[in-house]
Amino acid sequence: ISLFDATGFRSRIAAECDFDPIASGLTEQEVARMDRAAQFAVVSTAEALADAGLEPGRVAPERIGVSVGTAVGCTMALEDAYVDVSDRGARWEVDATRAADLPHLYRALVPSSIAAEVAWTAGAEAAACAVSTGCTSGLDAVGQGAHLVAEGAADIVIAGATDAPISPITVACFDTIKATSINNTDPAHASRPFDRDRDGFVLGEGAAMLVLEDAEHARRRGAHIYCEIVGYAQRSNAYHMTGLKPDGLDMAEAIRVALGRAGLRPEDVDYINAHGSGTKQNDRHETAAFKASLGRRAWQVPVSSIKSMIGHSLGAIGALEAAACALAIEHDVVPPTANLHHPDPDLDLDYVPHQARRHVNDVVLSVGSGFGGFQTAMLLARGAAA
Template sequence: MSRREVAITGIGVISPGGIGVPDFWRLLTEGRTATRLVTHFDPAPFRSRIAAEADFDPAAFGLGPQEIRRMDRAAQFGVVTAREAVTGSGLDMSTVDPGRVAVSVGSAIGASVGLEEEYRAASDDGRLDLLDENYAAKHLYNYFVPSSIVAEVAWAVGAEGHAAMISDGCTSGVDAVGYGCDLIREGSADIVIAGGTDAPITPITLACFDAIKATTPRNDDPEHASRPFDASRNGFVLGEGAAMFVLEEVEHARGRGAHIHAIVSGFAGRCNAYHMTGLKADGREMAEAIRVAMAEARVNPEDIDYINAHGSGTKQNDRHETAAFKRSLGDQAYRIPVSSIKSMIGHSLGAIGAIEVAASVLALEHDVLPPTANLHTPDPECDLDYIPVTAREQDTDTVLTVASGFGGFQSAMVLTAPGKDHA
């Protein structure tokens, strides 16, 4: 029996500097950066005071007062992008069996904005040892339970099939898409709304990354602070956002005349079982995830036209990732263009893997490869074809996108243009 293929038929994106797919893609292809000094709160006490914030007004995107009051910012992102994806897919939910529609959402830190705001209110800004429940919001429990985000997305689109929250740190978004594909391939669903969302720009998140010095202290030049693969890089820039997709079994999509953006041809994940924040220099675990994803997709290294890198901008990640590409792709690694969109929109933790899937799909569709902004002086140890500053036009049929997360998680996904057959 032939394997059920999975198509992406709808895309929704909220990112810094670009809300909605057209604005998001315009930002990337123009090589503009959306990194700036934090405006959500006073960042003065922190070592790193930079972030990539989304200029998002929930009311402007159709959320009513009760939805805004009930939902954390991350849930709002998820709902708005899911609605964009469904609308863009042309899917009429009234014509499908809701029990065959599943939801898979990735998030690293769930409702962090709501939790921090409620703690500050109930503790009188930290002055009380015991929280005063009289000041806690009615919907506080929703913030404690990350699966409430999945429920909101399911309610928003009318999905009554399997629903899952995937929380694998910074690989959560791409892992949620991979899990959604598995649901379709095993026959548990015909349609899956899948993606990732996170809104981590909060004081406690900045403080946590300050403590381990993972974020850049380049506060005097926020626009150019995120510098993946550049010799002068010194940490990542925190971001926020979401991307959601409509995944369908290919024949289901063709049967309703849907536009197929891309095929999810292969996916794999691995863990290094080594260190919570550390990475082995040889990149073995990421290389293995890439190898297995390529085998599932039935592609060879010479078939890969572009790599959308994790490219966080930390010293150890960029070197680890470069080593992983060489280990998995051999000499062909030197011939494949690579870039990191985190240079423009920051690192939105559990959401970024899904946002990078969106960028990869759009690169396939438009035959344009996003650049790595702020890459002017390449690190000699990062000696692959990392696209600097300006987008590159190139015929593209197959894209590899990868993700790396604290805890040692490594994920890889292969996306191919519709009709492309490597068998």
């Protein structure tokens, strides 16, 4: 960790983004106004709009919507402000005169400010919403965006997620519950989903924003179609804030419902993007879920976790994984699970160790599991004109 002095913390490693907001196109005023998470979202939005060929004026503003997910919102700005006005926590009553010098503090308090920033960037005047369901926020925001398009509330929806959680308070929270890896001497190999010696996830950061639209609308304007969202479902286990039932039936039910909504069968699934956080309970939970929902197909389909390479960026990761799944479909490749050197004998699926694999991916299943019991499944498929 280089974003703050992590001396004394249990876990002192993280997957930090090499990010220069000015070089990425933001003004000094925007940098001062926005938390790092909002900066990620705005820059990603601009890149997504450019990639989609959506210049200003091509779509009426009232037909453009926004759906942004985040687990911890503007944590860095909020914590920095509190540290300032409380003399690093020494003052019980904060210094109101210093608070007056923080005109953008309210933006840091409410996660919806990120959705507002994205809406301003995109010129979006249809529905704009913020989704916060822990580590499934990214998938859920994309699912909500797809719903806005399907119900006719918008022709275009900018959907995705962002998080910049590498701050003392976030690291301390995960230290307390011992969820993060303590492989501090070898950070490059610390994220080891499905490995016998895994010891927790590596905290990450980042954002991904996707342009969603009806398939016919995309074809009419000559858009490049990466894939189609064909199925989506959420479930909750109503069980424990951080614990998971080992049978995985909650996630399995989300997968079954998503398959049903897509009109697909287990044998149609070509690749599974696992949540794959690198905690023992999660890896066992979702392996059981794949078996319960897909039957024998679970042993035939490749499963991998990109968190092994980019860490776990909390709410953002589901959107990043959706983008990775779209590229896996377009390029017919399965990304690997890095650092899987000693397979857990209790986990017996094909976790694609070390090397990416050429593989035809017509249908991809992506899943997410979040603290609080949130379980999400999404199916993405090759578009007819992709």
